[in-house]
Amino acid sequence: MDADIIIRLKNVNFFYGENQALTNINMNFRKNKVTALIGPSGCGKSTLLRLLNRMNELIDATRVEGDIIFEDKNIYAPDVDPVEIRRKIGMVFQKPNPFPKTIYNNISYGPKLTGVPVDDMNALVEQSLKQAVLWDEVKDILNKSAMNLSGGQQQRLCIARALAMKPDILLMDEPTSALDPISTAKIEELIEELKKNYTIIIVTHNMQQAARISDETAFFYLGNLIEYSKTEKIFTKPDVKQTEDYITGRFG
Amino acid sequence: MNRKTKEIFIKYIFFLFALVAIIVLAMIVFSLFREGMPIFKQVSVKDFLFGMEWYPTFDPPYFGIFPLIVGSFIVTIFATLIAVPLGVLAAIYISEIAPRSIKEVLKSVIELLAGLPSVVLGFFGMVVIAPVLQNVFDLPTGLNIVNASMILALMAIPTISSISEDALYAVPQEFKEASYALGATKFETIAKVIFPAALSGVTTAVMLGMARAIGETMVVLMVAGGAAAIPESIFDSVRPMPASIAAEMGETPYRSLHYHALFATGMVLFFLTLTFNLIADYVSNKFKQTGSATL
Numbered sequence: 001m002d003a004d005i006i007i008r009l010k011n012v013n014f015f016y017g018e019n020q021a022l023t024n025i026n027m028n029f030r031k032n033k034v035t036a037l038i039g040p041s042g043c044g045k046s047t048l049l050r051l052l053n054r055m056n057e058l059i060d061a062t063r064v065e066g067d068i069i070f071e072d073k074n075i076y077a078p079d080v081d082p083v084e085i086r087r088k089i090g091m092v093f094q095k096p097n098p099f100p101k102t103i104y105n106n107i108s109y110g111p112k113l114t115g116v117p118v119d120d121m122n123a124l125v126e127q128s129l130k131q132a133v134l135w136d137e138v139k140d141i142l143n144k145s146a147m148n149l150s151g152g153q154q155q156r157l158c159i160a161r162a163l164a165m166k167p168d169i170l171l172m173d174e175p176t177s178a179l180d181p182i183s184t185a186k187i188e189e190l191i192e193e194l195k196k197n198y199t200i201i202i203v204t205h206n207m208q209q210a211a212r213i214s215d216e217t218a219f220f221y222l223g224n225l226i227e228y229s230k231t232e233k234i235f236t237k238p239d240v241k242q243t244e245d246y247i248t249g250r251f252g
Numbered sequence: 253m254n255r256k257t258k259e260i261f262i263k264y265i266f267f268l269f270a271l272v273a274i275i276v277l278a279m280i281v282f283s284l285f286r287e288g289m290p291i292f293k294q295v296s297v298k299d300f301l302f303g304m305e306w307y308p309t310f311d312p313p314y315f316g317i318f319p320l321i322v323g324s325f326i327v328t329i330f331a332t333l334i335a336v337p338l339g340v341l342a343a344i345y346i347s348e349i350a351p352r353s354i355k356e357v358l359k360s361v362i363e364l365l366a367g368l369p370s371v372v373l374g375f376f377g378m379v380v381i382a383p384v385l386q387n388v389f390d391l392p393t394g395l396n397i398v399n400a401s402m403i404l405a406l407m408a409i410p411t412i413s414s415i416s417e418d419a420l421y422a423v424p425q426e427f428k429e430a431s432y433a434l435g436a437t438k439f440e441t442i443a444k445v446i447f448p449a450a451l452s453g454v455t456t457a458v459m460l461g462m463a464r465a466i467g468e469t470m471v472v473l474m475v476a477g478g479a480a481a482i483p484e485s486i487f488d489s490v491r492p493m494p495a496s497i498a499a500e501m502g503e504t505p506y507r508s509l510h511y512h513a514l515f516a517t518g519m520v521l522f523f524l525t526l527t528f529n530l531i532a533d534y535v536s537n538k539f540k541q542t543g544s545a546t547l
Contacts, residue, residue: 058432087435097426100449109444110434158430165434 006031006169006199007052012066014047014056021047023223025066029169034191034200036214036231038207040246043220045203049171052201053089054082087114090162094174096154098146098161103129103138106146106157110165124164132160133190152183159190163198170194172202176209188213207247211235219243284522288515290507291315300516306480306491308500308510315513319480321520323490326483327476328466330401331408335465336458338405339412343454346413347420348442359417366410374474377403382475389487395477397486403471408461415460419453420446452535459532463525469494493521 007029014022022044029035037045050056051068054075067074075085087110098106107125111118118124125142129135134156138149146157155175162170172191176184191200191213204210210217211231218228219242227234227243238244245251253261291300295315303316346358381402382394423446431441447454477489478499497514504510 053433055429055433058429083435083437086433091433093426093429093433095426097424097430099427099430099445109431110436113434113436113440113444161430161434 004031005029006070008067008069010067010069012048012051012064012068014044014051014065015063016059017061021223022051025225027218027225027228029199029201030216031199032195032197033215034195034202034213036210036217037201037203037220038205038210038217038246039220039226040251041205042222044223045218045220046173048220049173049201049203050091052169052171053086053091055086055091057082087165088167089169089171090165090167091171092155092158092162092173092175095178096151096158098149098154098157100145100147102143103146103149103157104142106161107164110161114165128160128164129157131163131194132156133186133193134160150183152179152186155179155183155187156190159187159194163194167198169199169201172200174203174205177205184209207235219246221246281522284515284518287507288512288517288519291509291512291516294509295513300513301520304482306496308504308513313509315509317493317496317513317517317520319482320491320493320496320517322482323476323480324466324472324492324494324521324524326397326490327400327404327472327492328462330397330486331404331465332458332462334401334405335408335412335461339409339457339461340416340454342409342413343416343420343457344442344447347417348446349438359414362410362413365406366414370407370468370470371474373403373406374471377471377475385487391487393477393489395475396489397476397483400472400476400490400492403475404465404468407468407471408465411464412457412461415457416450416454419450419457422453423449452538456532456536459528459535463528463532466492466528467494467521467525469498473498493517497521 005028009025009027012022012025013020025048037048039045047056051064052070052075056062056064064076068076070085070089073080099109101109104125107128108118108121111121111124126135126139129138134153137153138157141148146154149157155178159170159175176187179187188209191202194200195215202210202214214231216229217231217234219226219234219238219240221242227238227240229239234243235247238247295303300315300317301321302318303314304318305314305316306319307314342358342362346355350358377399378395381399384394385391385396385399386394427445427449428441431445436444472492473495476492476495478491478495479489480491480496481488483490497517500510501514504514
């Protein structure tokens with residue numbers, strides 16, 4: 001067993017009702033790396049991402065087969081509490097979705113839920129916002145509504161909010177698709193910085209983004225994992241023709 | 253007629269229809285004031301609003317509506333205390349917890365409750381609730397504050413529930429996902445994210461429910477008991493303003509002092525419901541755009 005593997009998927013199938021969205025996925029995500037999931041719309045990449053913190057089960061009539069092993073345990077085992085999983089595997093969504101609360105309360109929301117008293121919430125809030133490179137912009141307005149921030153700031157706030165839980169893994173579902181280029185660049189810099197301490201799995205539609213920020217890339221098509229390798233290899237000399245066609249823009 | 257004049261024509265037709273509501277309202281308010289104001293030539297505003305005696309047919313008559321105002325407020329407040337938890341919790345259950353099949357049934361039943369004529373509810377209070385209250389608590393009459401509050405609560409629940417439900421339903425799915433992704437349970441998500449985000453809508457619902465209760469006439473006429481005195485216990489009878497107007501208007505000579513006093517009571521009622529509606533409007537607008545920073 002490879003010690004630097006944090007999540008492994010074994011023969012994972014996923015169904016929305018009768019429709020199979022993912023077919024027989026086997027893959028290992030490596031610790032402290034940025035892994036990009038790419039592929040055309042509807043290929044199952046977001047579905048896969050949401051499987052990793054059990055967000056898909058909030059949708060009715062979904063079904064998972066196979067094992068997703070995290071910390072030596074299948075996260076879909078009957079005795080595993082999804083709440084525990086979601087505390088260790090954080091998520092950032094496509095659209096910035098801060099709560100309509102103050103900036104401070106957005107960050108403290110998650111830690112307060114754990115039931116473990118935080119000695120110094122102010123320090124945790126500050127640390128999380130600094131990690132998300134937002135502190136300097138908001139330190140004087142912590143008690144203002146998060147809804148007043150710009151889209152890019154809101155997304156960094158959402159990242160800070162996820163980081164406040166001190167997760168092992170950060171899942172990002174097209175985190176920059178709703179943002180302007182400058183905000184996107186800031187988030188990409190941030191991801192670069194965060195991978196020192198976190199494992200990041202990111203879904204993106206933007207292939208340049210995948211090439212810029214990820215260490216490994218997985219290409220999905222119609223619910224199948226087509227190719228999974230070092231980003232450099234995927235973007236320079238992929239093994240599979242389909243991957244090459246997608247990367248070069250021949251379909252997608 | 254070319255296309256452009258047709259457009260203009262249509263525009264003004266609609267404007268006219270929109271205007272009808274305003275004109276009618278203005279006329280009602282005008283006649284309310286015209287018939288109500290003369291009482292204040294005989295009785296001062298202070299004596300009218302805060303006078304403790306409502307003996308309009310005595311000689312000399314007393315036109316103090318304070319007991320009526322107290323009666324209106326007390327049944328409205330108790331009705332609100334009963335209806336708010338029931339209405340809001342029902343709304344939360346329907347919009348966030350209930351499976352689809354139960355949701356549909358509950359929604360239709362609550363809508364049905366809203367459609368019940370108030371005289372039917374009043375009748376129910378008179379022949380079912382009143383005897384029970386009378387026997388259980390050994391009272392001289394079962395037509396009292398408790399009875400009226402319960403029936404008014406029944407009438408306010410559909411208003412509160414359906415408007416609250418709309419507000420809860422309007423909370424974006426993204427907030428819920430964000431909360432779950434941070435490891436919140438369903439209950440925590442409802443209590444800390446969904447409900448606070450819907451709070452302005454829920455407050456609006458409560459204000460409109462209260463406006464519904466305070467203006468309701470038939471129920472209070474039938475089950476509040478009709479005693480124009482300040483109540484000393486929740487089992488005392490009261491005479492809310494609408495009940496007083498409805499009961500006495502038929503008996504008063506046209507444009508007598510009593511007649512003017514009843515219209516003036518109507519003015520007070522008008523200002524109260526107007527206030528409730530303005531508060532509801534203010535609350536629903538205030539937090540609309542930015543979300544509430546203090547929650």
